[in-house]
Amino acid sequence: MHFRTSDFRDTMGKDKQTDSFLKKAISNTYVRNIAAMVLIAIVLTGITLFFINKYTRHDQAIEVPDLKGLQIEDAAAMIAAKNLRYEIVDSLFQKDGVPGAILEQIPSGKSNVKHGRTIYLTVQARNEPLVAIPDLEDASLRQAETLLNALGIYQINIVSVPSEFQDLVYGVEYKGTPLKGGQKIPKGSTVTLKVGNGNGSDTSLDSLHTEESETFTE
Incomplete structure (x- = not known):
């Protein structure tokens, strides 16, 4: 196979043109700045991915x-x-x-x-939560039960007392002790409501209230 002198000269000329273009591109300030920015972006991306992977520990659980x-x-x-x-x-x-x-x-x-x-x-919880008993005196039985249920007290004993007013609450007791509004007892406790039976006069209840008040004071 034979090469012509003209082909060799053309090849050399093209190589010189390529070298000249690269030298001009490298010496161009804008080209160098762009190349530097691309290089910095690649380095920063690599560093960011490294630290993200280290922080999130994708390979550890x-x-x-x-x-x-x-x-x-x-x-x-x-x-x-x-x-x-x-x-x-x-x-x-x-x-x-x-x-x-x-x-x-x-x-x-x-x-x-x-x-x-x-x-x-x-x-x-280590201790049973306490709830404050509302003032139930002179409330209706239904109203008293609703208020107590809202506090988490569902065990309610009803004791009828002589009264001309049926289902009127005259007092509430916890373990035999009369309670006043605002006193606290364990949530879920059993209480007793004294409720009028509507069959008799409630004048006898004056002494009952007095006795309850004295008992609580003691």
Whole structure:
């Protein structure tokens, strides 16, 4: 195969033109600035992706322990061992519950979470909550029952007392002790309402109120 001198000269000429174009492009301020900006953008993107991946720990996950039924002290040790945190967000009272035991958790047990995640806990209240009894004297039986039910008191004993006014409340008692409006008793307690029977005069109730007042004062 033979090369002509003219072909060789054309090739050399094209190479010189290419070199000349590259030299001009490199020496051009605008081209150099654009190239520098592109290079900086690539470097910044790489750094950002690196730190995002490190911060979010895409390749790492922790299984949340099942904490239901445990005491806070025991659960706290398990949570710390997993590099997690916890926060008690609510406390509830269940009649047959164990005081201080964990009732609910978010996220649930065996869920996969990231390092440092906070586990939100609901625990069993150690003491039964108290409610303030409203002033029920001279209220109707229906009204008194509605008010008590709204407070979580459903166990209500009715004791009839002589009165010309049927279903009129003359007093409320807790464990045999008369209560006045504003006094507090455990939620869910059993109370007794003294209610007029409508069959007789209520003049005898004056002494009844006096006795109740004296009993409470003592």
